[in-house]
Amino acid sequence: MIQALLQFVFTSCRPDAVVDPWLPDLWGRILPLYPLPPGLGIIGPDVLLPSKFTLHFLDERSSGCDGEAARQAPSELHPFAAQVVSNLRVTAESHFQDVRLIEFDVTGSGIEYSAGDVVMIQPRNAPEDVQQFCQLLRLDPDRCFVLKPSEPGTPLPAHLPQPCTIQHLVACYLDISGVPRRSFFELLSWFSPNELEREKLQELSSAQGQEELYSYCNRPRRTTLEVLCDFPHTTCAVPLDYLLDLIPRIQPRAFSIASSMLALPNRLQILLAVVQYKTRLSKPRRGLCSTWLASLHPQQEDVRVPLWVKRGGMKFPAEPDTPIIMIGPGTGVAPFRAAIQERVAHGRKGNYLFFGCRQKSKDFYCGAEWQELVKSGHLTLFTAFSRDQEEKIYVQHRIRENKGLVWDLLSRGNAHIYLAGNAKQMPAAVAEALKSVFQLEGDLSPSEAEEYLTALERSHRFQMETWS
Amino acid sequence: MAEYGISVGQRVAVIWDSSSPVEGLKNLVAKIQALVGPESRISVENIDQLSHSAHAASSFDVVLSGMVPGSMTLHSAGVLAEIARILKPGGCVLLKEPVAAQIGDNSRIKTAARLLTALTLSGLVEVKELQKEPLTPEETQSVQEHLSYQGNDLLSVQMEGKKPNFEVGSSSQLKLSFAKKSASSAKPAVDPAAAKLWTLSANDMDDEGMDLLDSDELLDSEDLKKPDPSSLKAPSCKESGKKKACKNCTCGLAEDLEQEKKESLQPKSACGNCYLGDAFRCASCPYMGMPAFKPGEKILLAENNLHDA
Incomplete structure (x- = not known):
C-alpha cells in the first residue's frame, strides 16, 4: 500500500x-484492508451519476426575479x-497591443485598499457567445428557474441568485469560454444520441485519448x-439538470x-x-475578462462591473524614509503607480x-505622469525602450548601468526592491542583474551574492509579483 | 536437284587448268553433256585462256571451275571477274579450290574466308561454302607439285556464287514514298453532268416555269422551336479528351473551365469528414481550425487559411 502510494508520488508528472x-x-489493495459496509458496492464506470442539482422552471418570465441581494461589504x-x-487606450493605435487604463467608481462600496492590493473582477461571457450557447442547447434565455439539490444537504451554488434566469446563468456563471477538461467529455458522452459523436467523446475522455484531447x-x-x-x-440532448455539473463557474x-x-x-x-492571440484555430483567442x-x-x-478587493x-x-526600487516593465508598472501615488x-x-x-x-504607459513626478523631484525614473535602437535594452541592462x-540604496539606505510583471524570462534576468550588481559593487562572491538576494527575499526587502 | 544445278538446255562452261587430269575432264564434260542434252554445247576453257576466248557477256547459265576431280585450281581476281562477266544474270558458278587454314606469307593460296570475299568482290551474290574436305594424299602431292606449297594443312573447299539477276549497268527507277504523286495531286476532272446540275444560269431566273422554293417551308414546327441555351453547348467539345475553349468561346465552355479552375483550388474531401468539427477531422485537414459546417455547404477557404497558422 505504501509502496503503491510512493510509486504514484514519484511518477505523477503526467x-x-x-x-x-x-x-x-x-482500490484493489485498500478494499481487502477496509471492506465496504455490507450492502454497499462500488459504482461501476457504466453508471451515470445523478446531477448535483435539478432545475425547476418557474412559470413567470423574467420580471425582477434577478433581483439584487442586500448590499454588504x-x-x-x-x-x-x-x-x-x-476606459482609455494607453498604447498608440499602431501598436500591436491594446492596453487599457480602466477607472471604476467605488463610491459607497466600503472598499478600501492600499498600494499592492489587487482587485478581483468577475467577468461575463460575450453576448454573442451567450446567444449561441442558448441556441445550441435550445434554451429560452428569459425563463426563470430555481435549483434544488438532488441530495438533501448539498449547498446550492452561492454565486447564483435564486430564482435565476437562464440568461444570467449563461452570461455570468457558466464558463463557456474556458478550455473544457477531461471530465466534461466523459459526462457529455453519456448524453450523446449520435454514435459518431459518442465514440469520439468516449475516446477523448479515455486514458488513451489524452494525447488527442490535448491537441x-x-x-x-x-x-x-x-x-x-x-x-x-x-449538445442539444444535454439535460439541463447536468449543466452545472458539466460546465464550471467563471473564475474571477x-x-x-x-x-x-x-x-x-x-x-x-x-x-x-487585452489578451488576444492566434492558435491554429481560425478564430483568434481572446481573454474573457480583458x-x-x-x-x-x-x-x-x-x-457596471462586479468586483471586490483582496489584500495583495x-x-x-x-x-x-525607506527608499524603494521598483522594477516594473510593461503592465508590471501598475502596482508601482499605486505605490508612487501613495508615497x-x-x-x-x-x-x-x-x-x-x-x-x-x-507603449510608454503613463509617460507624462512620470515626467511630472521626475520634475517635482519625487521620482527617479530609468527607462529601457527595447525596440527604439538596434540592440535590445531591457530593465536588467539599466540596473547594471x-x-x-x-x-548604495540597498546597503546604505536599507532600500526595498520590488519586481512585478510578466513571469517569463524577465524575473530571472533581473535577479541575475541584481546579483552581478552585488558582486561588482559589494565585492561579494557569486555564492555570497546569491545568499544576499535570498536574505533580501526572506526579510521581505525583495518582493515579487509576477503573472503569466 | 540435278547435279551441279544444271538442267537441260542450259549453256555451261567448264574451266580446267594444268593440274586437271585429262581423263577426269573428259568424264566431267561427258557427264554435263548428258545433263544439258545433245542440243547444247559445252564450252571447255583453260583457265589461262579464258579472257582470250572473248565470250560475250552474260552467255552462260552455269560455270564450273576446278571441278575436274584431282585438279588444284587457284582463281585469281581477274579469272573471277571474267567468270562473273560471262555469266547470265541469275547464273551460277561452282568452283573448287585448295585453301589453307592460315594465310601463309607470300603464298598464293587463300583461306576459305578470303576466297569467299574474293567471290563477293568480283560481283557475285549469295556466295556460300558448300563443302570442305581434307585433301587426299595424291591431291596433296599435286598441290606440292603444281603450287610449290610445302604445308600439309590444306583443305579443298567448294563454293557457289550467283550473278545478280540484273545486268551490269542496268538502271531502274526507285519508287520513293515522298515523291510527288502526279496523279493524285492533279485536280479531279469535273463531271460535266454534275457541273451542269449546280449551275444556275441567269436565264433560269426569268423562266416563269422555274419554281423557287420558300426556304422557310423546308422547316417544320420542330425546327422553329427556340432552343434551350444549355442544349446549344457543343457536347463534342466537352466529350473530347482535352477540354479547351476556343478563343472568343460562345458556347459557355470558357466560363465552365474558369469555374472548374477555381473549384479545383478548393480542397476536396476524400474522407467525407471535413464538414464535421476538428474533433473528427484528420490532422492534415485543410479545414482544421474552422468551425463545423453542414454537409454539402460550400465553404470558401481564404488564401491565408490554406497555410498553417
Missing part, C-alpha cells in the same frame, strides 16, 4: 496517464457592481462553446490596482493588457522606478 492504471490497483460572494468611469482542446485553447459546436447532436480575475485612494478617492484604476472590459463604453451607457502580496515599507501623497521621496517597454512613442546607485 497525472492522467498514471492515475488511470494506478487507481484500480490502489463587497466580497467574492457579494461583489460590488462598480460603475466604469473611463484538440488544450493546445489550440479551444473553448467549451466551440467543443459544443463540434458535437451538435450531443485578479488585477493589480494601479491607483491610490489618497490620490484618487473613491476611484480604482487598473492597467489591463476583452469584456475593453469592450465597455462608459461614456455611452451605464456599465506586495507590502510597501511603513517607514517614511507622493505622503510626501515621501526615494522612489526609484525601472520601467521597460518596446517603444517610447507607443546604475549598479552604484542600486548598491
Whole structure:
C-alpha cells in the first residue's frame, strides 16, 4: 500500500496517464484492508451519476426575479457592481497591443485598499457567445428557474441568485469560454444520441485519448462553446439538470490596482493588457475578462462591473524614509503607480522606478505622469525602450548601468526592491542583474551574492509579483 | 536437284587448268553433256585462256571451275571477274579450290574466308561454302607439285556464287514514298453532268416555269422551336479528351473551365469528414481550425487559411 502510494508520488508528472492504471490497483489493495459496509458496492464506470442539482422552471418570465441581494461589504460572494468611469487606450493605435487604463467608481462600496492590493473582477461571457450557447442547447434565455439539490444537504451554488434566469446563468456563471477538461467529455458522452459523436467523446475522455484531447482542446485553447459546436447532436440532448455539473463557474480575475485612494478617492484604476492571440484555430483567442472590459463604453451607457478587493502580496515599507526600487516593465508598472501615488501623497521621496517597454512613442504607459513626478523631484525614473535602437535594452541592462546607485540604496539606505510583471524570462534576468550588481559593487562572491538576494527575499526587502 | 544445278538446255562452261587430269575432264564434260542434252554445247576453257576466248557477256547459265576431280585450281581476281562477266544474270558458278587454314606469307593460296570475299568482290551474290574436305594424299602431292606449297594443312573447299539477276549497268527507277504523286495531286476532272446540275444560269431566273422554293417551308414546327441555351453547348467539345475553349468561346465552355479552375483550388474531401468539427477531422485537414459546417455547404477557404497558422 505504501509502496503503491510512493510509486504514484514519484511518477505523477503526467497525472492522467498514471492515475488511470494506478487507481484500480490502489482500490484493489485498500478494499481487502477496509471492506465496504455490507450492502454497499462500488459504482461501476457504466453508471451515470445523478446531477448535483435539478432545475425547476418557474412559470413567470423574467420580471425582477434577478433581483439584487442586500448590499454588504463587497466580497467574492457579494461583489460590488462598480460603475466604469473611463476606459482609455494607453498604447498608440499602431501598436500591436491594446492596453487599457480602466477607472471604476467605488463610491459607497466600503472598499478600501492600499498600494499592492489587487482587485478581483468577475467577468461575463460575450453576448454573442451567450446567444449561441442558448441556441445550441435550445434554451429560452428569459425563463426563470430555481435549483434544488438532488441530495438533501448539498449547498446550492452561492454565486447564483435564486430564482435565476437562464440568461444570467449563461452570461455570468457558466464558463463557456474556458478550455473544457477531461471530465466534461466523459459526462457529455453519456448524453450523446449520435454514435459518431459518442465514440469520439468516449475516446477523448479515455486514458488513451489524452494525447488527442490535448491537441484538440488544450493546445489550440479551444473553448467549451466551440467543443459544443463540434458535437451538435450531443449538445442539444444535454439535460439541463447536468449543466452545472458539466460546465464550471467563471473564475474571477485578479488585477493589480494601479491607483491610490489618497490620490484618487473613491476611484480604482487598473492597467489591463487585452489578451488576444492566434492558435491554429481560425478564430483568434481572446481573454474573457480583458476583452469584456475593453469592450465597455462608459461614456455611452451605464456599465457596471462586479468586483471586490483582496489584500495583495506586495507590502510597501511603513517607514517614511525607506527608499524603494521598483522594477516594473510593461503592465508590471501598475502596482508601482499605486505605490508612487501613495508615497507622493505622503510626501515621501526615494522612489526609484525601472520601467521597460518596446517603444517610447507607443507603449510608454503613463509617460507624462512620470515626467511630472521626475520634475517635482519625487521620482527617479530609468527607462529601457527595447525596440527604439538596434540592440535590445531591457530593465536588467539599466540596473547594471546604475549598479552604484542600486548598491548604495540597498546597503546604505536599507532600500526595498520590488519586481512585478510578466513571469517569463524577465524575473530571472533581473535577479541575475541584481546579483552581478552585488558582486561588482559589494565585492561579494557569486555564492555570497546569491545568499544576499535570498536574505533580501526572506526579510521581505525583495518582493515579487509576477503573472503569466 | 540435278547435279551441279544444271538442267537441260542450259549453256555451261567448264574451266580446267594444268593440274586437271585429262581423263577426269573428259568424264566431267561427258557427264554435263548428258545433263544439258545433245542440243547444247559445252564450252571447255583453260583457265589461262579464258579472257582470250572473248565470250560475250552474260552467255552462260552455269560455270564450273576446278571441278575436274584431282585438279588444284587457284582463281585469281581477274579469272573471277571474267567468270562473273560471262555469266547470265541469275547464273551460277561452282568452283573448287585448295585453301589453307592460315594465310601463309607470300603464298598464293587463300583461306576459305578470303576466297569467299574474293567471290563477293568480283560481283557475285549469295556466295556460300558448300563443302570442305581434307585433301587426299595424291591431291596433296599435286598441290606440292603444281603450287610449290610445302604445308600439309590444306583443305579443298567448294563454293557457289550467283550473278545478280540484273545486268551490269542496268538502271531502274526507285519508287520513293515522298515523291510527288502526279496523279493524285492533279485536280479531279469535273463531271460535266454534275457541273451542269449546280449551275444556275441567269436565264433560269426569268423562266416563269422555274419554281423557287420558300426556304422557310423546308422547316417544320420542330425546327422553329427556340432552343434551350444549355442544349446549344457543343457536347463534342466537352466529350473530347482535352477540354479547351476556343478563343472568343460562345458556347459557355470558357466560363465552365474558369469555374472548374477555381473549384479545383478548393480542397476536396476524400474522407467525407471535413464538414464535421476538428474533433473528427484528420490532422492534415485543410479545414482544421474552422468551425463545423453542414454537409454539402460550400465553404470558401481564404488564401491565408490554406497555410498553417
